[in-house]
Amino acid sequence: MTDPHRDRLTQAFTQQAVTMEDPALNTAFTSGLGWLVELAGPRPTDRLLDVAGGTGLVARAFAPHVESVTVVDITVPMLEAGRAAAAAEGLDNVSYLEGDATDLPFGDGSFGAVVTRFSLHHVPEPERVLDEIVRVTAAGGWILVKDLTADADERLAARQDEIEILRDDSHLRMPRPVQVGRWLQCRGCTVTRTEQRQLVRPLEPWLEQSVTPPARAQQVRDRLAAEIDGGEPTGTQPERREDGLWFRQTWEATLAVRP
Numbered sequence: 001m002t003d004p005h006r007d008r009l010t011q012a013f014t015q016q017a018v019t020m021e022d023p024a025l026n027t028a029f030t031s032g033l034g035w036l037v038e039l040a041g042p043r044p045t046d047r048l049l050d051v052a053g054g055t056g057l058v059a060r061a062f063a064p065h066v067e068s069v070t071v072v073d074i075t076v077p078m079l080e081a082g083r084a085a086a087a088a089e090g091l092d093n094v095s096y097l098e099g100d101a102t103d104l105p106f107g108d109g110s111f112g113a114v115v116t117r118f119s120l121h122h123v124p125e126p127e128r129v130l131d132e133i134v135r136v137t138a139a140g141g142w143i144l145v146k147d148l149t150a151d152a153d154e155r156l157a158a159r160q161d162e163i164e165i166l167r168d169d170s171h172l173r174m175p176r177p178v179q180v181g182r183w184l185q186c187r188g189c190t191v192t193r194t195e196q197r198q199l200v201r202p203l204e205p206w207l208e209q210s211v212t213p214p215a216r217a218q219q220v221r222d223r224l225a226a227e228i229d230g231g232e233p234t235g236t237q238p239e240r241r242e243d244g245l246w247f248r249q250t251w252e253a254t255l256a257v258r259p
Contacts, residue, residue, distance in 0.1 A: 005170070009122055010075050012170040013054065015211040017077035020055050021085055025209040028201050029118075032146070032251060033061035039193060039253055040144045042066045042113065049111040051133055052101045052119035055082035056094060062115070063091045070111075072099040102128040109138040117146040121164070121174045127183055134187045137258040143189060149196060149252035150174040156235035163234055166220050168210040180254045189256040196252045203238075203245040221245060 019025045036058065042048065046066040050059040053071035055078050063069050063086075071094065073079055079096040086094045099105045101119060114133045120126035130145075137143055148164070150157035150173075157176060164171040181191040203224065207217045223231075224238035224245050236247040 005124060005172075006074070009170040012168055012210070013073075013075040014077045016209065017055065017075065017081045019209045019211065020057070020078065021081055022209070025205050026057070028199060028206070029057055031199070032197065033058065035195075035197065036115070036117070036144060036146060036253060037061055037065060039195060039255055040113070040115070040142060046113045047111050048113045048115065049104075049106070049136060051104070051114060051116040051129065052122070053082075053116075054078045055085060056096065058115055058117050059094050060086055060089060060091060063094050066093075066113070068093045068095070070094075071096045072101070072104060074098065074100055102132060104132045104136050106136045108135055109141075110136045112138050112141045113143070114141070115144040115146075118148065120145070120147045120180070121172060122170055124172060126175065130180075130183050130187060134184070134189060134258055139258060141258050143184065143256045143258060144253065145180050145184070145256075146251060146253040147180065148174045149250045150176050151235045151250075152177050153235075156233060159233065160235035163220055163223065163236060166216045166223075167207060167212050169216075175252070177252065178254075180252065181256070184254065184256045188259045190259070191254060191256045193255040194252065196250055199249050199251060200246055201249065202241075202243065203247055 042062055042065040048062055048066045048069045050071045053059050053073055056071040059069040059071045083096050114137050123129055133143055150160050161173055181194050223234050227234050228238055238245055238247045
């Protein structure tokens with residue numbers, strides 16, 4: 001039996017395998033990498049796992065600071081693009097493996113550190129991903145989760161998710177503020193840091209990077225423009241600039257230690 005959402009997810013990220021590595025389109029994905037490395041404080045002896053890591057943008061940022069990084073993802077074209085990028089960068093401690101974030105192909109406590117970025121909003125049961133992350137993290141190891149974070153107002157949060165789904169229909173639901181930390185605490189982890197950052201970004205590269213179909217892209221433009229003109233809030237705080245529409249997203253990073 002096929003899984004319709006898994007099929008949507010792999011189709012979406014097969015299309016994005018090239019744009020994810022395009023410097024003209026992936027600035028938002030690369031701009032926060034230094035923040036993650038600084039927040040985690042990786043050790044030279046860390047064996048790091050990057051869960052749902054795509055092309056390994058995060059993995060490659062951490063690679064100079066750790067012993068090794070393994071990227072696991074379900075989308076083969078993403079992994080292939082990542083292998084090529086890692087080779088071009090001369091990184092010999094990054095490996096890529098096909099695998100499901102909700103059923104990781106590793107034994108208990110296999111890694112001293114685990115990171116996942118922008119994955120939870122794509123899965124129907126994000127807590128299953130965290131179950132697996134905690135399981136494969138060794139005692140005393142660190143876990144870093146970064147994702148989009150919705151507004152605390154549930155009405156605005158629902159509208160933010162609507163915009164995200166129009167842009168990429170593999171999106172399901174953004175975690176709510178500090179929800180990831182609570183989930184990790186429920187699994188026995190100690191949350192050591194939680195940080196939020198707001199990103200102001202141009203709309204068009206965001207739509208182009210996800211290869212959004214034209215009709216859906218226009219719906220996004222129309223909704224943001226309508227809010228600027230006094231219409232229903234979208235939760236994205238849009239504005240018009242000389243080069244087009246811009247909007248805001250909030251990112252939250254949660255660092256925890258496994259007992």
